[in-house]
Amino acid sequence: MSRSAILSSTSAEVASLPLNKIIFFLFCIAFPNGLYLRAWEYVTDYGFVPALYATFNISAVIFVAMFVLLQIVRTTDFGETRPLDPLAIAVALGFAVLPISPLTWVGQTGLGLYFLATRPGNPSIRNTFLLLLALCFSSLWSRLIFHFFMEFILEIDAFLVATLMNRPWSSNLVVAADGLTTLQILEGCSSFANMSLAFLGWIIARSWYGTRGFARSILFIAISCAAVVLINTTRIGLIALHPEYYQLIHGSVGAGVASLLTSLSIAGISIWGARR
Helix, strand or coil: CCHHHHHHHHHHHHHHCCHHHHHHHHHHHHHHHHHHHHHHHHHHHHCHHHHHHCHHHCCHHHHHHHHHHHHHHCCCCCCCCCCCHHHHHHHHHHHHCCCCHHHHHHHHHHHHHHHHHHCCCCHHHHHHHHHHHHHHHHHHHHHHHHHHCHHHHHHHHHHHHHHHHCCCEECCEEECCCCCCEEECCHHHCCHHHHHHHHHHHHHHHHHHCCCCHHHHHHHHHHHHHHHHHHHHHHHHHHHHCHHHHHHHHCHHHHHHHHHHHHHHHHHHHHHHHHC
16 A cells, blocks of 8 residues: 555544544643643752652642543534534644643633634533633633733732731731741742632533532632632741741642642532532
8 A cells, every 4th residue: 555545544534533532632642741841840940759749830620620621522522523623623733742831722722712612502512611721721821911910919919918917018028927037929929820720620610510600600719719818828927927937838848738728628619619
């Protein structure tokens, strides 16, 4: 058999695959590529074992979202393949194989918007790609928004910590209890940087349990956001009260505990709300 005949046969076999299998394969490529840069930077800075303990500076909520997406896309009914479907998938795949993690999420965002626009009446499509868009928002777009409003957001963080612990503050600075130490709240310490995880956690639970209701969604997203802010504000506040324990609370141990509590709170609140 000639080379062109083999390629033609292979292309025909790929084209005949159900869309859910093709998109499942696309997600299997895109998700690791979308995370590798953050994981590699954390391993480089802290070493493999601390990075593993801290789940490579990637929230467990992100990993759960990916797992749930891979599960539900396998049973999603896409209907008949439409003329632009192969192009949309090819573009998303092109972004996913580039060695630039943020571009992966740009491509997946485009894919999600395409399928939501072309199949608006399909509930399984809606659940699948709303979850994909929530994952993209948490992994990329929320970070860009945060950078745009960073100065204002960090001032709010400082105000919350200072108010909770009754300490003086100015801008993004909080005076510690010893009167000699000043804490500067930076991007990685912000409560609001993780609030997109609360939104993502609710979309995961909503997709899994088939929950409906806009008011319910707003309520439980707000409760999750409040829990995220409270956990992080308390952690920074403890540093303000006991700066001598800075390395313990702010280091990998404190970060790991805070991340675990945040993930458990988001999961518990989201599942509770979705099952009510």
